[in-house]
Amino acid sequence: MSDELFKEYEIPQMVTEYVPEDGKVSAEISELSKKGYQLIKDNRIDEAKEAFSKILEIEDNNNYALVGLGDAERKQGKFRSAEEFYSKCLEYHPNNSYALFGLADCYKALNQYHKAIAIWEQYLVHDDRNITVLTRVADAYRKTRDFKKSKELYLSVLDMEENNSYALIGLGHLHYDFKEYRDALYYWTKMLEKNDELVDIRVLTSIGNCHRKLKTFDKGVMYFERALEREPNNFYALFGLADCYRGMNQQFRSIEYWNKILEMDPDNKVILTRAGDAYRNTGDYKTAAEYYTKAIDIEFDVYAALGLALICKGEGRYEEAAERLQGLIKGDPRNFRFYIDLSDCYIKMNQKSKALETLKGVSRYGVRSPAIADMINRLEREA
Structure with missing residues (x-):
């Protein structure tokens, strides 16, 4: 599961009603344009398209109609066709700011951030204090991992x-993406202080995630609990609480929240494995094995397979545990954790030379691990 347990905060798409210039647009076109944009606002998109299409029957390449059709397509998530309408508008009306906005937002939605940046920066040449555009460009630079330009904007x-919501949220994401969790915490907390009651629940879970990363789990618990007060079945808050209690070694509490997630999503193999780990760490090997097995039945999961091996080891079935771990090493020879657990099985079976051989064998894959080095040194001293 990705560590990024929260979604982007999106700036609302811009849907604008166009006011025609007197003498340049017929009254009929003006009326159809107003009607089309009202229909978009009412989310009656197909009817809006009909209104804008009627304008094109009256006047080819009308800028209001082309942008309106682009906005309608974009609102339906049809970014490729929206791009065509905006581009056609710009062929005939190169400085139409609404078409520029729409086209840039299409490129952003299509993950073509460099194209979006080029268009937004073209707009900023004429209006370098447009906050909406500045935050969009900053978002795009963040997506292309240009930390410096994104932060500057x-x-x-x-x-x-001061305290612009989108900038504060964006700065939080930016620092989080670059693993600067204390700085991310600063900006998201500032957002929370600005308006505690109305702030989006994702700000609470984002702050909680910073505390998870910083291993200040007790503080993370507070924010995830606040999130659950607003939305009792919020996945990210439940996951965050379970993981914080795991980090605090309160496995019984973590089990409670893993199981709450499984009530909503019983076939989530990642959560099944996490719950299995929690049961194993409490010594309930039987229940842990049931969870691991169910996860593997859904789809092979290396951590569930490791969990089953560790249950064998915990129950003193070292040969079976070693066999399972050898199979895992074949599948992932660079995972140093497998070598440590396998070597420990050999030590338990009084086969220290085999344990030492196993640990030294990992070097052929270029794996460097202080834990393995320490284990080798200890075994060599005891030899």
């Missing part, structure tokens, strides 16, 4: 509008 937004 977010901070410039905060200079213009």
Whole structure:
């Protein structure tokens, strides 16, 4: 499961009603344009398309109609066709800012961030204090992992509008992406302080995730619990609480929340494996084995397979545990954890030379592990 347990905060898409210039657009086109945009606002997209299409029957390449059709397609998630309408508008009306906005947002949705940046920066040449555009460009630079440019733009937004929500959220994501969890915590906490009651639940889970990363689990618990007060079945809050209690070695508490997730998603093999780990760590090998086996029945999971091997080891069935671990090493020869557990099985079977051979064998794969080095040194001293 990805560590990124929260989704992006999106700036709402811009849907704008166009006001025609007197003398340049017929009254009929003006009326159809207003009707089309009202229909988009009412989420009656197909009817909006009909209205804009009627404009094109009256006037080819009408900018209001082309942008309106682009906005309608974009609202339905049809970014490729929306891109075509915006591009066609720009062929005939190169400076149409609404078409530029729409096209850039399409590129962003299609993960073509460099194209989106180029268009937004073109707009900023004429209006370098447009907060909406600045936050969009900052978001795009963050997606392309340009930390410096992204941060500069977010901070410039905060200079213009202190405590701007999108800039604070974006800065939180930026620092989190670059594993600067304390800085991410600073910006997300500032967002929370700004408006505790109305703040999005994802801010609470994001702050909780920072504490998970910083291993300040007790503080993380507080934010995940607050999130659950608002939304009792929120997956990210349940996962965060379970993982915090795991980190605090309160396995019984973590089991409670793993199982709450499984009530909603009983075939989630990752959660089944996490719950299996928690039961194993409490010494309930029977229940742990049931969870691991169910996870593997859904789809092979290396951590569930490791869990079954560790149960064998915990129950003193060292030969079976060693056999299982050897199979895991064949599948993933660079995972140093397998070598440590396999060597420990050999030590338990009083086969220290085999344990030493196993540990030294990992070097052929270029794996470097302080834990393995320490174990080798200890065995050599005892030899």
